[in-house]
Amino acid sequence: MLINFWKMHGLGNDFVVLDDRDEAIAGHIDYSDLAVRLCHRRFGIGADGVILARHSDTHDIRFVIYNSDGSQPEMCGNGMRCFAKYLYENSILVQDEIKVQTLAGTVVPRIEKKQDGQVVSVCVDMGVPRLVPGQIPFVHDGAMALGVPIETAQGTLSVSCVSMGNPHAVIFVNDLSLVDIESIGSMVENHHRFPEKTNVEFIEILNDSQMKMRVWERGAGVTLACGTGACAAVTAAHLTGRTGRKVLVHLDGGDLQISWDESSGHIFKTGPAQAVFKGNIDI
The missing domain is CATH 3.10.310.10 (Diaminopimelate Epimerase; Chain A, domain 1)
Structure with a gap:
């Protein structure tokens, strides 16, 4: 199966970003195995993690992330900025503010700065910190x-x-x-x-x-x-x-x-x- 990807980074925290809204990738390979394979810095593309855009019934889009070891974290702030840029520049979602479904709850990234049609800076509402x-x-x-x-x-x-x-x-x-x-x-x-x-x-x-x-x-x-x-x-x-x-x-x-x-x-x-x-x- 041939898939298209973007290699992206937020301050050097790097990701392989994919569109799997049709679940074609999910039907072909386990996301955990995919992350281990793609993130390997010698035998793959090389990254700290893999991010996938998925359909959401309750939000504008769903954010799914896997670490380079195949584990699944709840959220990633640097990854979310990359995600917002990816969605905008691929015309998946072109509004400046989006509601994103994550395992950590709703996250709202807002595009702060654009230049020549490309996203330069993103502000993310990270919600309320939990202290209990x-x-x-x-x-x-x-x-x-x-x-x-x-x-x-x-x-x-x-x-x-x-x-x-x-x-x-x-x-x-x-x-x-x-x-x-x-x-x-x-x-x-x-x-x-x-x-x-x-x-x-x-x-x-x-x-x-x-x-x-x-x-x-x-x-x-x-x-x-x-x-x-x-x-x-x-x-x-x-x-x-x-x-x-x-x-x-x-x-x-x-x-x-x-x-x-x-x-x-x-x-x-x-x-x-x-x-x-x-x-x-x-x-």
């Missing part, structure tokens, strides 16, 4: 989990836990350059107190309105950016008195502007989305 430990999920008795110690093979770590429809463990550090992202990230991702595993964000606060972030993504490892992770990090930073509600997050792949609206409680994430190349592949 059982909803993250994280095993903890308190009403929230901010600065909670967990025991690991490398000693005690302090984590602040937030769900943006997917779980995040935020770790504040003094100097990002001194952190072993791979070993600590893997350890925390698989910690027994996270029953569905977790994404892990390492944060160095620069000032009230800026932070540096590196990320270990559940099911993908170290990536250049994570949109939901940036939202979780700003949530945790504000609630622990480290930043305000509007923060520029500097990631390995570039910058995201995160704004936590006080009146609605919604978090808005604005950043770029880019197409790398387009092609077809026989699956």
Whole structure:
């Protein structure tokens, strides 16, 4: 079966994006197997994940994502910006704001900037962060989990836990350059107190309105950016008195502007989305 794809990225967090509204791909191959095959960086196209456009009876479109290891996360902020660009530039949905069905609930991306008919920047309404430990999920008795110690093979770590429809463990550090992202990230991702595993964000606060972030993504490892992770990090930073509600997050792949609206409680994430190349592949 020959399928068309777009290779895309949001701040270096890269995806293979496909249209499966007719379910032809689903009828031919399991999505998990497809993701493992297409995402392989030597034997496939190479990506952190595969995103598929699916029909929805309740929303404008349905967003389905699989990680490079074949696991299925609930949502992806960087992927959602790429998704909005893909839909617009393929004339699947041409309105500036769309309602998208995800496993994390309704997500609303809005095209912020266009140039020569191409989408340059997208703002995504990421909804309200979830802080109740059982909803993250994280095993903890308190009403929230901010600065909670967990025991690991490398000693005690302090984590602040937030769900943006997917779980995040935020770790504040003094100097990002001194952190072993791979070993600590893997350890925390698989910690027994996270029953569905977790994404892990390492944060160095620069000032009230800026932070540096590196990320270990559940099911993908170290990536250049994570949109939901940036939202979780700003949530945790504000609630622990480290930043305000509007923060520029500097990631390995570039910058995201995160704004936590006080009146609605919604978090808005604005950043770029880019197409790398387009092609077809026989699956």
